[in-house]
Amino acid sequence: MPDTSDVPRGPAEELGVALTKIRKAKGLTGTRLAGMVEMSQAKISRIENAITLPDPADIEKIARALDAGEADTRRLVELAEQAHDRMTDWRSLWATLASIQREIRQIELGVKQLKDFQSAIVAGLLQTSEYARAVLSSFRPITRLEDPANDVAIPAAVSARVQRQEVLGDRERTFEFVMTESVLANRICPPEQMAAQIRRLRELSSQPNITIAIIPAATALSLPPMHSFNMFDDETVMVELLNTGILSQGKADVRAYCRAFDTFKSHATLDIDALLDKHLAGYLDEARARTAY
Template structure:
């Protein structure tokens, strides 16, 4: 049975989408360049799709299959298979090679994004962190990683910090919108010394009045609308990025993106834009600790 027949018959383990598209192209007697001209796609992209070196977007899978004359049921199965592949979490550390490279990879993904939606229940949103706060977060994550991987080198900290701070340059683009959602417990957690927490609170206050930034806080007494399991960053409707101790996890699946957008909207129902009283509360708290 050919791989195309496997796709057609719905076998449990059909061939990868790229392999099937390659076979369809060969059967159609087309070169990659000829197919590329038909669908307005570069020959190199088609080659990467066929070899599996790059994931194929569901819309690209459908467009290529239809151009190659595949029956409607085969097109549908290829699109479904591509979607299922996208709904998988990818470890950016494995793909990029290091924590620093992971930060740079996320920055590249953020480069073309117009709307950022970020929820954090544990630490200040990465794009809003001061350098001292960011350093403390990265050091804490690195210490956990080093406990499991003793040979982990401390040199990654300044590199990763530099990469994270450079990511914040996107905030200066007035054509981009940022929706930051924090829990009050983030402010209560003394991630850094009181004087640095005061600087972080000042930074949040500055961002809150920036025209392209919406900063909302979920008060400690607010009822839960949905479980606050972990932080995440939703980039347009393209992907979701989840920060963990030693990496970033990404998914580009439509189902995953819809799930996280729903989660963000439900969490936002408990939040308030009247954040000055909350920020003032913790400013007084950390000032008292300095006395």
């Protein structure tokens, strides 16, 4: 079987390989190129490694700084435009659970409006550290991103996830969270920690730039909640799967998920106290019963 590990799999990957070759042929480091185009070295690295969707304007600026020529510049810009019309699988780009959190944080820091739909677990931006630890620990044996013997992997990932939550304090940004009631019912961690997570949701729901809406379990849904997803400024969608994240800025994809979010939102209620109270009481009763023995 031929070795295809170095063959670009799509426009973003092909673009990254081409830019890297041109840069190296010019004898430039990523840091030097970054200075020439007034971008960070990290951004140049993300573009070359297809970790971020390339902005066509940025690519044209980079290509001209590299003196790539008109034909090559047009081709590179075309690749950048094509990359926005397809789903990008980040599976090969996420080496660790912590790196996943850091990459998502970079996206979140670049947007003004975030919409998040969850069908199974509490959104990462709303998780307590113990809830996050339980979620991330459960992923490790399935995704095998980490060495099971690596004792610092989960704490590092939890720390990175909690760090993402700093963005919630920026009142210039708005956050809309919609979740099914099953999110509250799914026992991701011990009852006392689930109770703490529910209290955290109530606390955050009072923040003026955050709205949290819940779809009651008895609701007749017009659209099945197939999976969770995030919308960034209604320009980018990230679909959350068990072992990867899929990102798209394709207009058709974004429109579809905007409609999906609005549909789920129409089924949800902002009057969440009664639902939170119900599940909080259940977890507290369970916690008391456990300590009684």
